[in-house]
Amino acid sequence: MKPRAALVNGLLWVFAALAIFPLVWMVCVSLMPAGSASSLPPPLLPADPTLVHYQKLLGDGGLKRAFVNSLGLAVVSTLVSVSFNTLAGYAFAKLRFRHRERVFGLLVAALVIPGQVAMLPLFLMLKGMGLVNTWMGVLIPSMAGIFGIFLVRQYARGVPDELLEAARLDGAGEWRIFWNIVLPTLKPVLVTLAVFAFLGSWNDFMWPLIVLTDGEMHTLPVALAALSREHVQDSELMMAGAVITVLPVLVLFVALQRYYMQGLLMGSVK
Amino acid sequence: MRTSGREALAGWAFAAPALIVIALFFGVPVFAGLALSLTDFDIYALADLRNLRWQGWDNYVQVLTMPLFWQALGNTAYFVVLGVPLSIGVSLAAAVLLQSRLVRFKPLLRTALFAPVVTTLVAVAVIWRYLFHVKYGLVNYTLQGLGIDPIDWLGDPHWSMPTIILFAAWKNFGGNMIIFIAALQAVPNDLYEAARLDGARSWAQFRHITLASIAPTLLMVTILTTAGYFQLFAEPYVMTQGGPLQSTVSVLYLMYDEGFKWWNLGLASAVAFVLFLIIVAVSKGLIALQRRISGAEA
Numbered sequence: 274m275k276p277r278a279a280l281v282n283g284l285l286w287v288f289a290a291l292a293i294f295p296l297v298w299m300v301c302v303s304l305m306p307a308g309s310a311s312s313l314p315p316p317l318l319p320a321d322p323t324l325v326h327y328q329k330l331l332g333d334g335g336l337k338r339a340f341v342n343s344l345g346l347a348v349v350s351t352l353v354s355v356s357f358n359t360l361a362g363y364a365f366a367k368l369r370f371r372h373r374e375r376v377f378g379l380l381v382a383a384l385v386i387p388g389q390v391a392m393l394p395l396f397l398m399l400k401g402m403g404l405v406n407t408w409m410g411v412l413i414p415s416m417a418g419i420f421g422i423f424l425v426r427q428y429a430r431g432v433p434d435e436l437l438e439a440a441r442l443d444g445a446g447e448w449r450i451f452w453n454i455v456l457p458t459l460k461p462v463l464v465t466l467a468v469f470a471f472l473g474s475w476n477d478f479m480w481p482l483i484v485l486t487d488g489e490m491h492t493l494p495v496a497l498a499a500l501s502r503e504h505v506q507d508s509e510l511m512m513a514g515a516v517i518t519v520l521p522v523l524v525l526f527v528a529l530q531r532y533y534m535q536g537l538l539m540g541s542v543k
Numbered sequence: 544m545r546t547s548g549r550e551a552l553a554g555w556a557f558a559a560p561a562l563i564v565i566a567l568f569f570g571v572p573v574f575a576g577l578a579l580s581l582t583d584f585d586i587y588a589l590a591d592l593r594n595l596r597w598q599g600w601d602n603y604v605q606v607l608t609m610p611l612f613w614q615a616l617g618n619t620a621y622f623v624v625l626g627v628p629l630s631i632g633v634s635l636a637a638a639v640l641l642q643s644r645l646v647r648f649k650p651l652l653r654t655a656l657f658a659p660v661v662t663t664l665v666a667v668a669v670i671w672r673y674l675f676h677v678k679y680g681l682v683n684y685t686l687q688g689l690g691i692d693p694i695d696w697l698g699d700p701h702w703s704m705p706t707i708i709l710f711a712a713w714k715n716f717g718g719n720m721i722i723f724i725a726a727l728q729a730v731p732n733d734l735y736e737a738a739r740l741d742g743a744r745s746w747a748q749f750r751h752i753t754l755a756s757i758a759p760t761l762l763m764v765t766i767l768t769t770a771g772y773f774q775l776f777a778e779p780y781v782m783t784q785g786g787p788l789q790s791t792v793s794v795l796y797l798m799y800d801e802g803f804k805w806w807n808l809g810l811a812s813a814v815a816f817v818l819f820l821i822i823v824a825v826s827k828g829l830i831a832l833q834r835r836i837s838g839a840e841a
Contacts, residue, residue: 277645278645281640281643281645281646282645282646282647284640285637285640285641285646285652286652288636288637288640288652288656289652289655289656291713292655292656292658292659292713292717293655293658295659295667295670295671295674295713296658296659296662296667296670298670298674298681299670302673310673310679311678311679312679313678313679313684314684315679315680315681315684317681356560357560357561357564358561360557360558360560360561361557361558361560361561361562363557364553364554364555364557364558365558368550368551368553368554368557369547369550369551369554370550370551370552370554370555371551373554376558376562380565383565383569383570383573385770385822385823385826386569386573386819387770387773387774387815387818387819387822388569389774389795389798389815389818390572390573390576390815390816390819391568391569391572391573391576392572392802392815393572393576393579393798393802393808393811393812393815394571394572394573394575394576394579394812395568395569395572396802396803397575397579397808398568398571398572398575413564413568414568414569416564416568417560417561417562417564417565418565419565422561441550447549447550447553447557448553451557472661475663476661476662476663476664478664478665478777478780479776479777479799483799483803493663493666494663494664494665494666495665497663497665497666497669498665498780498781501665501669501672501781508673508676508679511669511673512669512670512673514666514669515666515667515669515670518663518665518666519662519663519666519667522661522662522663523658523661523662526658526661527654530654530657533661534657534721537718537721537722538721538722538725
């Protein structure tokens with residue numbers, strides 16, 4: 274059995290190294306002085322590391338603005354979407370109202386429609402409402418999501434009905450029941466939802482690209498894409514930009530990966 | 544179902560914010576998009592709505608007779624046909640390996656394998672562009688060591704799409720890997736025990752037990768990945784801008800260009816709906832195929 278264990282472990286380490294290598298290499302190149310990555314043989318480690326690209330990018334006119342924009346948008350969209358999705362998910366799981374199942378069935382059916390189908394008309398609608406090139410305009414499509422509602426509903430179905438009925442008999446209002454009894458039990462799924470929402474907003478590209486035409490309002494991915502078209506030759510600078518963009522979500526993921534993976538699994542057991 | 548008035552009211556009130564957002568900013572646009580695709584909405588209509596004309600199926604006819612649409616569809620199909628099996632194959636291989644009892648440092652390896660999934664696409668696309676640089680890229684340098692001539696990965700129309708496929712597989716395989724791991728954990732151990740007693744080899748075990756047990760998961764993952772891969776956009780936008788020689792223009796890239804660059808919103812909407820229909824048809828086809836295969840084996 275020994276050689277077999279070595280083979281399995283060895284293969285996995287090769288896989289993992291291939292997965293991680295571009296990210297490690299990105300950090301190494303971002304620390305090299307300008308121009309030194311474009312030499313032969315391509316250097317792997319910075320000979321004399323420098324933070325000059327980070328200083329440049331995080332100074333005025335660099336990516337600082339975009340970083341703040343991305344962070345603000347991600348925080349707000351996470352707060353709003355977690356609130357909306359949690360309320361709706363709980364309602365679909367536990368509160369009995371007419372047409373509940375029919376409405377939910379419609380939502381699930383709508384999951385097959387790709388978002389791009391709605392993109393052009395939504396742009397025109399927002400233009401009519403004067404919301405193009407505004408924060409509201411970028412936030413709108415991410416304020417609620419069918420997938421999020423679905424996740425919360427799955428989870429909230431585990432809350433025992435007796436608990437809710439007992440509270441009702443004690444005269445508690447529906448809001449109080451939700452806030453005091455249901456919400457604490459939903460904590461794990463709330464974290465999952467928040468991680469998904471934050472990553473989704475941070476990494477989103479196409480919609481901010483369309484809605485935010487003003488350079489001052491660009492998010493990190495849009496600003497980075499623009500930067501990479503201007504600075505094709507400055508690989509070290511671009512790598513620093515990539516690090517600034519990727520590092521926050523990587524850290525968030527490593528800290529909360531348990532919740533993220535759980536969400537992925539809950540979503541796949543339809 | 545016994546419904547109390549207060550509870551029902553709360554139900555609607557709790558669901559309302561999300562439902563309103565979804566109905567207003569997703570439901571309405573989908574139907575509006577269908578209407579839009581039947582008009583000649585363009586930059587003149589954008590300036591003054593009186594320039595808008597109803598023109599029935601003309602946009603669809605125009606899309607289907609447009610050489611660039613067929614090129615984009617061909618490129619997208621290429622991406623899907625090669626990219627989906629590659630991504631899923633790597634996901635499954637990684638999941639099976641990671642599932643083995645012989646593996647040490649499992650959580651660490653799992654995190655490393657999954658990391659690319661959470662990264663920002665635009666940023667990692669930038670990294671890949673430099674890794675695959677024709678002159679200073681590490682990939683060509685490594686290949687040179689093996690005696691292979693430098694390849695202009697993103698500049699040669701024959702290699703541009705394969706490079707994007709490799710990139711997509713690297714970026715995405717971790718997500719499906721996690722789903723496969725869960726499915727593999729659910730396979731009862733007795734099945735393997737029984738197979739071992741019957742003297743089944745590893746490969747036979749994998750085919751007849753592992754694959755057979757996770758077939759429903761495999762189908763679901765295939766459908767979701769296929770639907771996702773048909774929506775290729777950001778990769779070519781950042782890495783190649785659709786080039787060289789339009790070899791990486793995808794259907795969605797075409798929609799973006801027509802819609803937001805040339806402001807042919809009517810035509811672009813028609814492109815979006817054609818893509819939607821293709822995705823639905825392919826998903827249905829995959830389900831039918833699966834029925835056939837499992838029916839033939841049973």
